[in-house]
Amino acid sequence: MRRLKLRLLVPLGLGFAFLYLPILLMVAFSFNDSRMVTEFTGFSWRWYGALFANEALMQALFLSLRIAAISATMATILGTLAGFALFRFARFRGRALFGAIMAAPLVMPEVITGLSLLLLFVGLESAFGFPVGRGADTVAIAHATFGAAYVAVVIQARLADFDLSLEEAAMDLGARPWKVFCVITLPLIAPGVVAGWLLAFTLSLDDLVIASFVSGPGASTLPMVIFSAVRLGLTPELYALATLLLVAVALALLVALRFGLAPGRAP
Amino acid sequence: MNRARWLVLALPVVWMALFFAAPFAIVFSIGFTESAEGIPPYAPLLRWREDGSPYLQLNLENFRLLFDDPFYIEAYLRSLRVAAISAALCLLIGYPMALAIVRAPARWRAALLMLVVLPFWTSFLLRVTAWIGLLQDRGWINSALLALGVVEAPVALLYTDLAMYLGITYCYLPFMVLPIYATLSKLDDSLLEAAADLGARPVRAFLSITLPLSLPGIIAGFLLVFIPAVGEFVIPELLGGPGAQLIGRVLWTEFFQNRDWPLASALAVVLLIALVVPIGLFQARAARA
Amino acid sequence: MNLAAVGRPGTPEPWRDPDAVPFLRIEGVTKRFGSFVALDDVSLSIYRGELFALLGGSGSGKSTLLRCLAGFLELDAGRIILDGQDMAGVAPYARPVNMMFQSYALFPHMSVAQNIAFGLKQEGMPKPAIAARVTEMLALTRMEGFGDRRPAQLSGGQKARVALARALAKRPKLLLLDEPLSALDKNLREATQFELVNIQERTGTTFIIVTHDQEEAMTMATRLAVMDRGTLAQIGTPGEVYEYPNSRFTAEFLGTANILEGVIERGEGGGARIGSSEYEFDIVTSSPAPKPVGSRVFVALRPERMRIARVASGTPHADNRLVGRVRDIAYFGDFFMVHVAMEGGRTLRVSLPNLRRITERPVDWEDVVAITWDADAGVVLPE
Numbered sequence: 001m002r003r004l005k006l007r008l009l010v011p012l013g014l015g016f017a018f019l020y021l022p023i024l025l026m027v028a029f030s031f032n033d034s035r036m037v038t039e040f041t042g043f044s045w046r047w048y049g050a051l052f053a054n055e056a057l058m059q060a061l062f063l064s065l066r067i068a069a070i071s072a073t074m075a076t077i078l079g080t081l082a083g084f085a086l087f088r089f090a091r092f093r094g095r096a097l098f099g100a101i102m103a104a105p106l107v108m109p110e111v112i113t114g115l116s117l118l119l120l121f122v123g124l125e126s127a128f129g130f131p132v133g134r135g136a137d138t139v140a141i142a143h144a145t146f147g148a149a150y151v152a153v154v155i156q157a158r159l160a161d162f163d164l165s166l167e168e169a170a171m172d173l174g175a176r177p178w179k180v181f182c183v184i185t186l187p188l189i190a191p192g193v194v195a196g197w198l199l200a201f202t203l204s205l206d207d208l209v210i211a212s213f214v215s216g217p218g219a220s221t222l223p224m225v226i227f228s229a230v231r232l233g234l235t236p237e238l239y240a241l242a243t244l245l246l247v248a249v250a251l252a253l254l255v256a257l258r259f260g261l262a263p264g265r266a267p
Numbered sequence: 268m269n270r271a272r273w274l275v276l277a278l279p280v281v282w283m284a285l286f287f288a289a290p291f292a293i294v295f296s297i298g299f300t301e302s303a304e305g306i307p308p309y310a311p312l313l314r315w316r317e318d319g320s321p322y323l324q325l326n327l328e329n330f331r332l333l334f335d336d337p338f339y340i341e342a343y344l345r346s347l348r349v350a351a352i353s354a355a356l357c358l359l360i361g362y363p364m365a366l367a368i369v370r371a372p373a374r375w376r377a378a379l380l381m382l383v384v385l386p387f388w389t390s391f392l393l394r395v396t397a398w399i400g401l402l403q404d405r406g407w408i409n410s411a412l413l414a415l416g417v418v419e420a421p422v423a424l425l426y427t428d429l430a431m432y433l434g435i436t437y438c439y440l441p442f443m444v445l446p447i448y449a450t451l452s453k454l455d456d457s458l459l460e461a462a463a464d465l466g467a468r469p470v471r472a473f474l475s476i477t478l479p480l481s482l483p484g485i486i487a488g489f490l491l492v493f494i495p496a497v498g499e500f501v502i503p504e505l506l507g508g509p510g511a512q513l514i515g516r517v518l519w520t521e522f523f524q525n526r527d528w529p530l531a532s533a534l535a536v537v538l539l540i541a542l543v544v545p546i547g548l549f550q551a552r553a554a555r556a
Numbered sequence: 557m558n559l560a561a562v563g564r565p566g567t568p569e570p571w572r573d574p575d576a577v578p579f580l581r582i583e584g585v586t587k588r589f590g591s592f593v594a595l596d597d598v599s600l601s602i603y604r605g606e607l608f609a610l611l612g613g614s615g616s617g618k619s620t621l622l623r624c625l626a627g628f629l630e631l632d633a634g635r636i637i638l639d640g641q642d643m644a645g646v647a648p649y650a651r652p653v654n655m656m657f658q659s660y661a662l663f664p665h666m667s668v669a670q671n672i673a674f675g676l677k678q679e680g681m682p683k684p685a686i687a688a689r690v691t692e693m694l695a696l697t698r699m700e701g702f703g704d705r706r707p708a709q710l711s712g713g714q715k716a717r718v719a720l721a722r723a724l725a726k727r728p729k730l731l732l733l734d735e736p737l738s739a740l741d742k743n744l745r746e747a748t749q750f751e752l753v754n755i756q757e758r759t760g761t762t763f764i765i766v767t768h769d770q771e772e773a774m775t776m777a778t779r780l781a782v783m784d785r786g787t788l789a790q791i792g793t794p795g796e797v798y799e800y801p802n803s804r805f806t807a808e809f810l811g812t813a814n815i816l817e818g819v820i821e822r823g824e825g826g827g828a829r830i831g832s833s834e835y836e837f838d839i840v841t842s843s844p845a846p847k848p849v850g851s852r853v854f855v856a857l858r859p860e861r862m863r864i865a866r867v868a869s870g871t872p873h874a875d876n877r878l879v880g881r882v883r884d885i886a887y888f889g890d891f892f893m894v895h896v897a898m899e900g901g902r903t904l905r906v907s908l909p910n911l912r913r914i915t916e917r918p919v920d921w922e923d924v925v926a927i928t929w930d931a932d933a934g935v936v937l938p939e
Contacts, residue, residue, distance in 0.1 A: 008370055011363035012379075018360065019386050019440065022397035025407055029400070039410075082279035089272055098276075101283050103553045107491065107546060109498020111515045112535045115522065116290030119297055119532070122307045145286045148279065169661035171648040172626055173675030173726070177271060187665050206391045209500055209515075213522075226392050230505060234400055242393040249388040253381055 023246060030239035047240040054237060057225055064222035067136055068204035071143035075200035078144065079151025080193055086152065087159040105149035114213030117142045121214060134216035142214045143207060147200030154199060158192030198252070291539070298533035301326045302526075309528045329533035339517065339534070343541060346514040349428070349503075350496035353435035354443075357492050358485065360436065361443035365484075366477075368444075369451040380448065387441040395434055395505050402430050402506070426508035434502040439495075443488035450484025451477070483552070490549045494542055514538055569793075570603035571779065579604035579762055580625075580730060585634035587620055594620040596786040597634070602779075607756050607763045609773035611809075612783035618766045621783075622732050625764065626655045639729055649678070654728040658735045660719040662707035668718050669694075669703035675726045693721040696755060713744045720752070724759065733765040737772065749776050770810050774798065782806050802938050807856040812893075814857045814904045815937075820849050827931060829875075830855055834900060837873035842931040846938045854937040859907040861933035864894055866919055867926040877928045880904070882919055894919060896927060 033042035052058065082102050089095070105113065121131060121138050131137060166188070170180045186193075208223035215221060229238065296312055301324075303310040314324050333339045368379045386394060401407050402424035409421040424430060454477065462472040500515035507513070514534065522531040570576040578601035587595040595617045602608050610618040623629045625636060627648035636643040643651060654675065662671050669690050676686045694700050697717040707715060716736060723731055736752070737745045753776050756763050767773050773780045774794040782789040782797065782805075790797050790806045801807035804815055818832035818839060828845035830853060831838045839855050847853055871879050883903060884895040892908040906927055908918065919925055 005370075008363065008367040011360075012367035015360055015364040015440075016382065018437070019383070022394060022401055022437070023386060023389070025400065026393070026397045036405075078279045078282055081275050082283075085272070085276050085279070089276075092272065092276070098280060098283075099553070100550045101288055102279070103550055104546065105287065107494040107549055109495055109515060109538065109542070111498050111500055111518045112294070112539060113287075113290075115518065115531060115535050116294040117286065119293045119528075120286070120290040123293055126307070141286060145283070148283070163659065163661065165657050165659050165661040166663060168626075168628060168648070169655070169657055169722075170663070170674065171628075172653075172655045173722070174649045174678030175674075176647075176649055179678070184663060202388050208392055209519075223390070223392050226390070226396075227501075230392070230396050230399070234396065234403075238393060238396055239400075242390060242397070245389045245393065246385075250385065253385060253388070257377065257381065 023242070026239045027243045027246065030236055030243045032236055032239075035236065047236040048244075051237045051240045051244075056220075057222070057229075057237070057241070060220050060222040060225040063136060063219065064205050067140050067143065067221065068201045071140040071147055071204045072197050072201035074140070074144035075147025075151050075204075076193060076197045078148035079196055079200070080155050082148060083152035083155030084159065087156045102149055102152050105146040106153065108146075110207070110209035111213075113146060114142070114210040117145070117210065118213040134214055135219035136215075138214045138216070139211050139219065139221065142210050143200070143204040146210070147203055150199050150203060151196035154192050154196040155189065158189045162188065195256075198256075202249075294532045294535050297529055298329055298536045299323075299325045299327070300529045300532075301328070302529050307528065308526050326529070329530045330537070332530065333533055333537055338512070342512050342514045342517045343537070345512065346497045346499075347541070349431060349435070349511075349513060350493045350499070353432055353439065353496050354489050354492040356432060356436040357440055357443040358489060361440055361488065362447055362481075362485070365444045365447035365451055368448055369454075380445075383444050384441055391438060392501065394438060395502060398430065398434050398437065398506060399425060402433075425506065426511075428507065428511065430506040431503055431511055434506040435492075435496050435499060438502065439492040442491040446487040446491060447481060447484040450481050450487075454480055487549075487552060490545055490552075494545050494549065497542060498538060567778070568605070570606075571601070576603060578602060579606075579639060580764075581635070581637040582621070582625075583635045583637070585621070585624060585636065586632045587617075587624060587629060588632050593786050595624070598786070598788055599634075600781060600788060600791065602762065602764065604762055605760050606778045607753065607765070607776060609777035609780035610764065610766045610783060611768070611770055611773040611780050613768055613809075615785065616783040617786040618768075618783045619734060620786075622655075622734055622764065622766045625730070626653055626732055627651050652729040653732060654723040654726055654730075655732040655734065656716075656719045656723045656736050658738060660707075660715045660739075662710075662715055662718055662722075664707050666706075667703065668699065668705050668707070668710070671707070671718060672722045672725050675722065679726065689725055693725050696724070696758075697721040698751075712739050713748060716740065716748060717751075720755070724755070724761065727759075728761065731761050731763050733763060735767055736765065738767075738769075745772070752776065774810070782809055784809075800935060801856060804854055804856075804937060807935070807937060812859055812905060814859065814862075816855045816857065818853060818855060820845050820847060820851050820853055820936075822849055828936065830934075830936070835873070835878065835898065837878045838875050839934050840875045840931050841934045841936060843936070845936050847936070856935045856937055857904075857929060857933060859893065859905045862904075862906045862927050862929045864896070864906045864908060864919060864925050864927050866923050869924045871924070871926060876931065876934075877926055878904075879924065879926050882921055882923045882925055885917070885919070885921065887914060892917060894925075896925060 029040065030047055031043050031045070032040050033044040033046070082098075085092075086095070086099055086102065117138070118134070121134055125131060125133070162185070166184055167180050170184045171177070175183065206223065207221075208227055211221045212224055212227075215224065226238065226241075229235070297309060300312050301310040302308060310324070310326075312323060312325075313321055315321055364383065368376055368383070371379060399406070403409070404421040404423070404425070406425070408424060409418075412418045412422065458476055458480075459472050462476050463469075467475065497513075498515045498518075499513060500519050503511045503513040503516045504519070507516075518531050518534045518538070521527045521534060580600075580602040582598060582600040582602075585595050585598045586593070598617070598621060610621060612618045620629065624631060625643075627643065627646060627650075631644070638652065663674065666674070672690045672693050673686050676689055681689070690703065691700075694703060697720055699714065699717050699721065702710070702714065702718070707718070710718065716739075720733075720736070733752075737748055740748060749772060752763075765773070765776065777794060779791065779793050780797060781791045784805055789809075790802045792800075797806060798810050801810065801813070807813040807815065816832070816835070816839065818830040818835075821829045821831045821838070823829075823844065824840060825842075827841040827843055829838055829840050830845075841855070845851075845853065867879060873879055878898060880896040880898045882894055883897040886893040886895070887910075889910070891910050894906045894908055895903050896906060897903050904927065910917070
């Protein structure tokens with residue numbers, strides 16, 4: 001059994017300290033009795049209560065969850081098809097261009113993506129009268145677009161570990177290509193599909209810049225509301241929200257680990 | 268290419284063409300329009316003469332402004348500088364972490380990676396918020412420093428360049444750790460064993476074998492941090508001072524506050540051109556993988 | 557050359573029957589990958605009920621040919637005609653051919669029974685019939701009771717049997733086996749070889765096995781083809797190919813052979829006399845030479861057809877006898893391989909059964925020995 005040498009353990013520990021100190025502080029102070037952000041006066045649940053009573057925040061949360069679910073599903077469908085095509089289809093016309101387009105959202109600065117999508121929606125509206133105004137739909141479309149790029153990456157990584165002879169065996173036994181995909185390939189890359197969905201969901205839930213550009217009146221997403229709140233000043237309600245999110249994600253990841261969906265491990 | 272393949276490709280191709288590729292063309296064209304009142308706040312590009320023939324009203328003022336006014340050029344250069352430094356910081360912190368995880372016992376690796384990725388799955392915005400809490404005058408760091416008697420007055424940490432570097436490094440760290448980990452984990456252990464067998468001490472083996480062979484991961488991680496960081500808006504806005512006018516912030520201001528869509532578009536176009544080389548590099552490596 | 561039947565008496569040999577119609581005709585098949593020619597104008601006829609082996613090293617084209625038969629590769633030239641039907645353009649799922657994969661390719665998310673049933677489901681067979689066939693296949697491969705297990709819970713040998721059962725479930729006209737036993741250890745491999753032959757004889761399915769293991773091919777096959785760089789070097793029963801190789805390549809590929817070069821001096825008593833300026837002995841064979849007098853030829857001598865004994869130093873060479881010195885002895889448990897150095901430096905190999913014990917071997921290092929062989933031991937290679 002290899003034990004980790006001290007000279008590696010120290011940077012690892014420091015790195016994790018760097019990553020988690022702000023988070024732990026937030027969690028701790030979400031239970032602070034007073035409004036003061038730095039002095040701990042006592043243990044209290046009041047900020048959690050204030051959080052759930054904050055209508056604007058709650059409304060934004062549910063809107064964001066809805067948009068995230070819809071856009072993640074669209075992104076997963078798009079990304080799975082694209083990832084499959086890019087990995088499996090050896091050569092087709094425009095493959096390099098398509099691959100470039102699928103990879104671009106991964107690095108493109110969000111201000112550019114947001115601005116360009118808004119201009120598109122405005123242009124479409126003035127030319128075709130559709131989509132009417134901007135709101136949850138346009139945000140969902142925007143999120144599905146960059147989400148697809150991430151899903152495609154996850155799917156391609158999953159396919160790289162896939163044993164092609166399983167598909168050949170299925171074809172040899174009489175299954176046509178579409179049947180092979182549904183009965184053999186898809187079930188075996190399912191963990192990747194789920195991981196992709198979760199990734200797209202998280203990215204959608206978290207997006208501020210693009211949503212700000214393409215959203216409309218009455219459709220304020222959670223990040224947009226948080227951003228305005230932060231500009232006005234920090235309140236521990238935000239810490240309570242952060243803690244809840246952290247707990248939710250940690251639980252989800254534990255469940256994923258339990259079912260063998262850990263990154264870098266094949267089922 | 269046969270029909271079955273086209274069926275698979277049709278949806279993603281059409282979608283991305285419409286919602287990703289086409290918008291770029293539109294941004295490019297809007298950069299050439301004039302700012303105007305009304306909705307949308309720009310004059311149309313395509314106009315008609317009295318005789319009914321169309322012509323393009325190209326307005327080069329936006330682009331000229333970008334190059335004449337030093338404010339914008341400085342903003343671009345500042346953005347590139349900040350992004351590069353942040354990416355370097357991410358590398359300094361992230362590489363040892365990735366190396367440590369790779370060398371850790373196998374059953375811990377999944378959990379350690381999960382711990383690196385976990386913060387990424389919580390809210391980006393809220394994590395930046397935490398840094399405000401840490402860095403502000405009455406924040407956690409200053410309170411600790413004051414309490415320990417290290418300083419007598421609060422140190423200005425927030426709204427500085429340092430705050431920006433910390434924020435960007437903090438938020439983008441997973442994007443550096445994961446690619447480096449992926450490359451390191453594919454390295455053959457027996458290479459290091461061979462180096463040791465031939466007389467190389469661990470540090471030497473690291474410098475001659477591990478480091479060069481992990482270069483693809485380093486470059487991928489660097490690009491994954493650098494390119495989006497150039498256009499970063501939230502962190503400079505919340506953590507940077509008034510002088511921290513990075514291009515993402517400038518674009519936002521021009522768009523939302525000044526309602527100057529054409530100028531914002533021109534800014535976006537020039538930003539894209541500035542990033543063409545790194546993006547191309549990223550694409551080339553992604554295609555090769 | 558009298559090619560007496562070299563198989564079990566009563567075994568049919570359709571390839572000798574001029575009226576027999578081949579079940580599988582491979583005609584002029586060529587397959588290229590870029591500039592690399594994997595198969596070069598390969599033609600072969602295989603008859604129903606044969607257990608045919610494609611034998612060759614890596615890059616010989618044997619796996620490529622198999623994949624062409626399965627339908628995973630398209631031919632650049634030539635035809636494949638199975639039971640009278642041209643397979644051109646017929647996809648793998650539409651061919652009456654099934655394959656047992658080298659990696660077994662068992663579907664990990666299905667049970668053993670579901671794996672075996674897979675092909676039957678694709679045909680639309682009714683459920684009760686499928687269940688009956690699955691039971692039959694499990695019994696055939698002696699995997700009864702394993703129906704509900706998952707592939708991950710099986711040992712290598714068990715996986716091989718499930719892969720076979722799955723491939724036979726549809727009663728294909730042709731079964732292709734791609735190095736089916738390469739992942740098994742020696743003892744398991746031998747046992748499985750016998751099982752495979754038994755199953756083939758019971759079901760009467762035509763088998764084509766690809767292997768690089770010549771012992772496997774020789775023990776299992778009714779006929780085999782030795783492949784070399786995309787072409788067929790020799791086709792025949794194992795006995796024919798081993799006893800009468802047609803070239804240096806085949807002689808050295810199957811078993812070991814000592815190859816001596818010489819010139820045909822004259823015919824002698826129904827056979828030929830071959831001499832050489834390099835050696836002082838002549839080789840006399842009992843079969844007529846395939847080439848005219850005066851030609852340079854290679855003669856193959858198998859180590860097990862040669863006898864070795866200690867002699868006094870200075871003993872002369874003679875017809876079918878040479879004298880040399882033992883340079884090395886390799887111990888294989890059941891026999892010795894004695895390496896004898898001739899004058900001039902060449903080494904010949906002679907095998908010696910280990911009848912007593914290693915400590916009581918008949919020859920020793922540095923002994924002067926005479927190697928002798930009978931007139932029917934030497935085979936003049938046609939090329």
